[in-house]
Amino acid sequence: MNILVYPYSTPIVLTDRIFNDYGGLLDGSTEDQRNAAYVLAEETVTEAINTLPLRTMVTGTHLYRVIEPHRVVLDYAYVHYIHTTRFIDFQENIYYTVNGTDNVYVSLRDAERGIADIGYAVSNCQCHSGARPSPYHVQFVYEAGLPSGTAYSPKVLLALTTYSKIILNEIIGYGNEAPGDVGVVEFSNQQYREKRKELKNTAFGNSAQANFANKLLEPLRQHRNIKLGGSFRDRWYEP
16 A cells, blocks of 8 residues: 555554553653654554554545446545545536435445445536536545554554564664664574574565564455556556
C-alpha cells in the first residue's frame, strides 16, 4: 500500500503503559522520543495491513473508469461504511453526489478488502447542464480502520511494541541486530559462525525482529487483487 499522508501526528493506540507491559523499556528515553517511535510504529502497521489502527473518517479520490466493471479499490481496507460519494467532472465541478450505499449508484462490494462498486446508471444520469456524459473522478468519504477490539489485541500491541523498540534503539543508540536494523544472514565471531534462514522484506524492514512483527499481523492483512498500472489510487479491482 502507498500511504500518501498518514493522518495522525500523535499515537492513537500505544501508550507508555502498553509499551511497558509488552516488553518496552521506559528508562533511557524521553517522552518525545517514545511518542515519535509510537507514531512511526502505528504508521508502519497501517502500511502492513492496508488500514488504519483505529476507525477513521478518510477521503480518497480515484479516476472514474468508464468501461465495465465500475469497481475501485479504496485506499484503505476494513471499510465500515461509505458516507458520501462525489462524482467530479473534468473541470473539477461536482457532477453528482450520493449519500450512503442505500441507492443504485454506490455499493460496498467487499468491506474487509475495501472494494466498492459504482452503479452503471451514473454515467447516464442527467445532472448539471453542460456536464460531461460521464464523470472524470470519483471521490469517496468513508470510515475505515481496525475495530478497537482488534487494534488492542495482543498480536497488534506486540507488533507495535516490537517496532517501537526498533525505532527507539536507533534514536537513542541501544543498538539493533545491525545498524539501521538491517537483516543479518551470516554472522561470525572468533570461533562461532552461523548462517540464518533467509529473511523477508517487510514494511518493518528485513531483520529478524521486523519479520517477527510482520508475522504477527499476517491474519489481519487483506490481500487485494488489483490490476497494476498507474499509482495505487488509480488501480481497479479485477475479479
